[in-house]
Amino acid sequence: xxxxxIVFLVISATTLVASILVVTSRKMVHAALWLVLSLGGVxxxxxxxxxxxxAVVQVVIYIGAxxxxxxxxxxxxxxxxxxxxSPINRYWWAGALAAVLLFAGLVVMLGQIPSITTQASALxxxxxxxxxxxxxxxxDVNGYMLPFEVASVLLLAALIGxxxxxxxxxxxxxxxxxx
Amino acid sequence: xxxxxxxxxxxxxxxxxxxxxxxxxxxxxxxxxxxxxxAVVLALVLLLIGGVLFTWLDxxxxxxxxxxxxxxxVGPFGLFQGxxxxxxxxTKEDIIPAGADKIVFNLAPLLVTMSVVGIWAVVPFAPTLIxxxxxxxxxxxxxxxxxxxxxxxxxxxxxxxxxxLLGAFRTVAQMVAYEVPMVVVLLVPTMFTGSMSVHAIVxxxxxxxxxxxxxxxxxxxxxxxxxxxGRAPFDLLEAESELVAGFNTEYTGIxxxxxxxxxxxxxxxxxxLTAAIFLGGWQGPGAEARPLLGFVYFMxxxxxxxxxxxxxxxxxxxxxxxxxxxxNWKFLTPLALAAVCVTAVAEKLALATNWSRLGVHIIANxxxxxxxxxxxxxxxxxxxxxxxxxxxxxxxxxxxxxx
Numbered sequence: 001x002x003x004x005x006i007v008f009l010v011i012s013a014t015t016l017v018a019s020i021l022v023v024t025s026r027k028m029v030h031a032a033l034w035l036v037l038s039l040g041g042v043x044x045x046x047x048x049x050x051x052x053x054x055a056v057v058q059v060v061i062y063i064g065a066x067x068x069x070x071x072x073x074x075x076x077x078x079x080x081x082x083x084x085x086s087p088i089n090r091y092w093w094a095g096a097l098a099a100v101l102l103f104a105g106l107v108v109m110l111g112q113i114p115s116i117t118t119q120a121s122a123l124x125x126x127x128x129x130x131x132x133x134x135x136x137x138x139x140d141v142n143g144y145m146l147p148f149e150v151a152s153v154l155l156l157a158a159l160i161g162x163x164x165x166x167x168x169x170x171x172x173x174x175x176x177x178x179x
Numbered sequence: 180x181x182x183x184x185x186x187x188x189x190x191x192x193x194x195x196x197x198x199x200x201x202x203x204x205x206x207x208x209x210x211x212x213x214x215x216x217x218a219v220v221l222a223l224v225l226l227l228i229g230g231v232l233f234t235w236l237d238x239x240x241x242x243x244x245x246x247x248x249x250x251x252x253v254g255p256f257g258l259f260q261g262x263x264x265x266x267x268x269x270t271k272e273d274i275i276p277a278g279a280d281k282i283v284f285n286l287a288p289l290l291v292t293m294s295v296v297g298i299w300a301v302v303p304f305a306p307t308l309i310x311x312x313x314x315x316x317x318x319x320x321x322x323x324x325x326x327x328x329x330x331x332x333x334x335x336x337x338x339x340x341x342x343x344l345l346g347a348f349r350t351v352a353q354m355v356a357y358e359v360p361m362v363v364v365l366l367v368p369t370m371f372t373g374s375m376s377v378h379a380i381v382x383x384x385x386x387x388x389x390x391x392x393x394x395x396x397x398x399x400x401x402x403x404x405x406x407x408x409g410r411a412p413f414d415l416l417e418a419e420s421e422l423v424a425g426f427n428t429e430y431t432g433i434x435x436x437x438x439x440x441x442x443x444x445x446x447x448x449x450x451x452l453t454a455a456i457f458l459g460g461w462q463g464p465g466a467e468a469r470p471l472l473g474f475v476y477f478m479x480x481x482x483x484x485x486x487x488x489x490x491x492x493x494x495x496x497x498x499x500x501x502x503x504x505x506x507n508w509k510f511l512t513p514l515a516l517a518a519v520c521v522t523a524v525a526e527k528l529a530l531a532t533n534w535s536r537l538g539v540h541i542i543a544n545x546x547x548x549x550x551x552x553x554x555x556x557x558x559x560x561x562x563x564x565x566x567x568x569x570x571x572x573x574x575x576x577x578x579x580x581x582x
Binding site for chain 2: 003029030033036052053056057059060063064065067068069071072075131132
């Protein structure tokens with residue numbers, strides 16, 4: 001085994017254990033922290049695949065923004081210091097079934113790729129160029145410009161929608177204004 | 180390789196590598212070991228400098244500004260005060276408050292220190308002295324910084340203390356908010372260089388520093404960095420008069436010392452980043468051929484920025500939380516977006532028309548500045564007018580009530 005393989009095994013094991021603990025830990029904040037660990041594990045997997053841009057973006061977006069937002073929301077809920085109720089409700093089997101089915105589907109689908117057992121060769125472009133190729137492909141008319149623009153419009157709509165939802169109700173009366 | 184006085188870094192690296200390979204290690208393993216060793220040395224030196232020397236500098240400066248003497252008993256000019264303080268912190272009792280979440284409580288200072296030290300991996304000290312030249316360096320800096328936010332949040336939550344939690348809330352609101360204009364404004368040097376690597380950015384400034392091309396962007400970057408650092412005027416996270424000591428209220432001994440040292444180191448970090456990204460890093464006369472000279476230039480620039488940040492710290496009052504968020508969302512974020520747009524247009528214009536690059540950018544930035552000041556003036560007038568009408572209405576009402 002090479003060092004990269006050992007690192008891969010350790011990191012994937014950590015990620016898996018952490019993601020199981022996300023759904024089983026009794027404290028909400030602990031669950032959120034385990035989520036951070038598993039997301040960090042995914043970032044390390046990206047590093048192992050030499051996708052440094054994706055790794056860094058994973059940390060910025062998922063750990064730096066989403067996980068912190070989740071922790072923030074959890075902390076703002078009441079009694080978060082001693083929220084120790086059981087995280088398992090009576091539909092746990094449905095969730096487990098869905099997870100197993102999804103995993104099995106992924107395994108079957110990946111097994112049908114013919115080159116799955118051979119080691120992939122490195123891309124014939126230097127690593128520094130990958131990022132700029134990705135960037136140009138996203139704004140290239142022959143590349144992925146349309147999906148990119150559609151996604152941008154969707155995100156903008158979501159942004160405006162969240163603003164509309166979060167806006168306080170229009171206060172009509174003078175008395176309402178006083179409060 | 181012969182010893183070259185002007186480039187000791189390459190020489191030391193090769194000497195150590197040859198030594199390890201000579202002991203029978205494979206070259207890849209030797210390189211990995213050396214990288215680890217380099218990281219440890221860098222972190223130790225930085226934490227020592229940040230924790231010991233810069234505390235002294237900071238206290239002396241603050242003393243001078245506040246018309247005091249500052250530390251002057253331990254060693255010449257009180258230089259060894261930091262060492263005495265470190266020893267004191269190391270020997271203090273380590274208290275974990277009742278009801279605290281032990282693991283999270285102990286993990287938090289580690290994460291905070293790690294996030295600050297981690298940034299230095301991509302800081303180019305000299306042409307031949309850089310931890311690693313990531314091609315996503317700027318994003319890496321942002322991402323590592325966000326881990327620090329997480330650490331502060333964990334510290335506040337695990338302490339089982341209202342004030343610590345409130346401090347953590349403020350910190351997160353502040354840091355998440357100020358990250359937005361910071362990321363946006365970092366697009367400007369990226370556009371100039373065509374790369375996010377800090378090393379490439381420094382090399383791109385060989386003829387002209389980016390602060391001359393984009394003064395507005397540099398100013399926004401410094402402001403948001405100070406806010407991320409959480410120092411006055413943005414030190415709401417540890418507002419002593421409101422929150423005891425903020426997120427680290429319950430910490431004692433060396434764990435508190437780690438927060439303290441990492442805050443000082445963070446101050447040095449943002450100075451170094453500003454120096455590298457906008458002030459040309461190690462660039463200077465003769466630095467290309469003599470890396471040691473580049474190192475000296477870089478340190479001088481960093482010190483100048485640090486001095487400015489410290490002066491700001493001791494001469495500005497603390498802002499309120501609503502002012503802080505207003506400043507970010509209503510002023511810095513739109514200004515950063517506008518700066519990016521203006522810079523992009525100016526850069527293309529300079530390329531297309533063969534005008535002077537510097538001139539186009541200066542004109543664009545001055546135009547942006549005038550527009551901003553105009554908008555501020557209009558807004559200030561509106562706010563003042565609204566306030567006056569409100570006052571008049573209130574006065575009229577109280578008069579009629581008195582009748």
